[in-house]
Amino acid sequence: MNRIGPITWREFKYTALTKAFIIGSIVVPIFIFPLMILLPGLFAQKSDPLMGTLMIIGSEPVAVQAERLAHEVDRAGGSALQLQQAMADMPDAIQQAATDPMLGSAMTQNKLEYDLKIESAGIEAVDESKQRVRDQDLIGVAVMNEDVLDSQPTSKENRFELFVRPGLSPRHLDFIDDLLTDSVVEVRVKDSGMDYARVRSMMARPSIVTKRLQEGGGEVREYEWAKRLIPIAFMILVWIATFTSGNYLLTSTIEEKSNKVMEVLLSAASPMEIMSGKIIGQAFVSLITLVMYGGLGIIALVAMSQADLIPPRMIIYLLLFFIMAYFMIASIMASVGSAVSDLHDAQSLIGPAMIVLILPMILWMPISESPNGTLAVVTSYIPPLIPFVMILRVTASGDPVPFWQIAIALIEGFAAVLAMMWMCSRIFRVGVLMQGKAPSPLQLIKWIRYR
Numbered sequence: 536m537n538r539i540g541p542i543t544w545r546e547f548k549y550t551a552l553t554k555a556f557i558i559g560s561i562v563v564p565i566f567i568f569p570l571m572i573l574l575p576g577l578f579a580q581k582s583d584p585l586m587g588t589l590m591i592i593g594s595e596p597v598a599v600q601a602e603r604l605a606h607e608v609d610r611a612g613g614s615a616l617q618l619q620q621a622m623a624d625m626p627d628a629i630q631q632a633a634t635d636p637m638l639g640s641a642m643t644q645n646k647l648e649y650d651l652k653i654e655s656a657g658i659e660a661v662d663e664s665k666q667r668v669r670d671q672d673l674i675g676v677a678v679m680n681e682d683v684l685d686s687q688p689t690s691k692e693n694r695f696e697l698f699v700r701p702g703l704s705p706r707h708l709d710f711i712d713d714l715l716t717d718s719v720v721e722v723r724v725k726d727s728g729m730d731y732a733r734v735r736s737m738m739a740r741p742s743i744v745t746k747r748l749q750e751g752g753g754e755v756r757e758y759e760w761a762k763r764l765i766p767i768a769f770m771i772l773v774w775i776a777t778f779t780s781g782n783y784l785l786t787s788t789i790e791e792k793s794n795k796v797m798e799v800l801l802s803a804a805s806p807m808e809i810m811s812g813k814i815i816g817q818a819f820v821s822l823i824t825l826v827m828y829g830g831l832g833i834i835a836l837v838a839m840s841q842a843d844l845i846p847p848r849m850i851i852y853l854l855l856f857f858i859m860a861y862f863m864i865a866s867i868m869a870s871v872g873s874a875v876s877d878l879h880d881a882q883s884l885i886g887p888a889m890i891v892l893i894l895p896m897i898l899w900m901p902i903s904e905s906p907n908g909t910l911a912v913v914t915s916y917i918p919p920l921i922p923f924v925m926i927l928r929v930t931a932s933g934d935p936v937p938f939w940q941i942a943i944a945l946i947e948g949f950a951a952v953l954a955m956m957w958m959c960s961r962i963f964r965v966g967v968l969m970q971g972k973a974p975s976p977l978q979l980i981k982w983i984r985y986r
Contacts, residue, residue, distance in 0.1 A: 542812025
């Protein structure tokens, strides 16, 4: 058993001490966090100013109203009405994210500068105005139909045409769209005899500021989007860490077997020692990935003052279920890698297992929304889904998972790890010496039963 150490170091060295791994698993996370700090500044870059004349055909009241709105809007960044309406139409997650100090600062700085003039003309000037747009003399031409200003227009009537010059940016086009549609709505309301400002204020949706009361006293702003993303982030973290190293284990085993390196290793160590060394070596590789990317996520939450969303017990559960997940995946990969001599053959054997292991990704939403539901409870006791489903359950923001269910999942999961590692060792001792055609699943079962 004293040969396991050198084999472990060899496996770790040829995986973790390579340029590709160092860049992908160490350098990239180190540089991501500064980019997260600089990202709001990138969004804060100012757009080119919108300058020119907009022609409105067929409705002088809309033109007058658009001219008034264009002058009322703050030149540094748009009217409060437009911002309020835009935010009200956004999902709650984006509305809450916009209140973050860094993102909010970026939204404030990234304002549109413009110098827009409004002209109006009759319907007979449509063709002439379109030509002026083509000649870059006008920004655009809005052609209003006769029924668009009705107080109750039908879906066919509730539209107008806008012709714009080439090269107009999406942001400029959005501004013009908002200006024209707001003008049409305000003209409709005024023609109906109502006070538009009063109607607008009554229809404004109130904003909600959710705060979470902390056990030790005090309160902190609640970001619902963060609580929704934490479960899937934890599971993806475990998924990436385990499958990255598991894939290294699979390919290195196949390469060593195909290149006859395995025969040299077998002359100095037993199959059990080789298997143990390779699995333990890749475990350290997987742990580095987990620490680097997991640490990056925790630092991001600390920067957002949301570190209390991840209590210490979640970190403990993460480590326990990561160990469980890694050895389950490693046993599958080592078994298949030792049994075949070609990567294509390995894919056919691993395929069914991958279909099963992809289920937590598909079931992420129902499990995290209802961590104590029937679906979540049943799937959390099915190996090898246990670690992936349980990490979703224990990090979900719903009702806490009873400790006895966590304890049963841990006991059953690590018992399954022992069983899978035992089966892996039985396959490995036979598979590393086999050449030629890839075995079928039934043959693998026979290898397990060999004495």
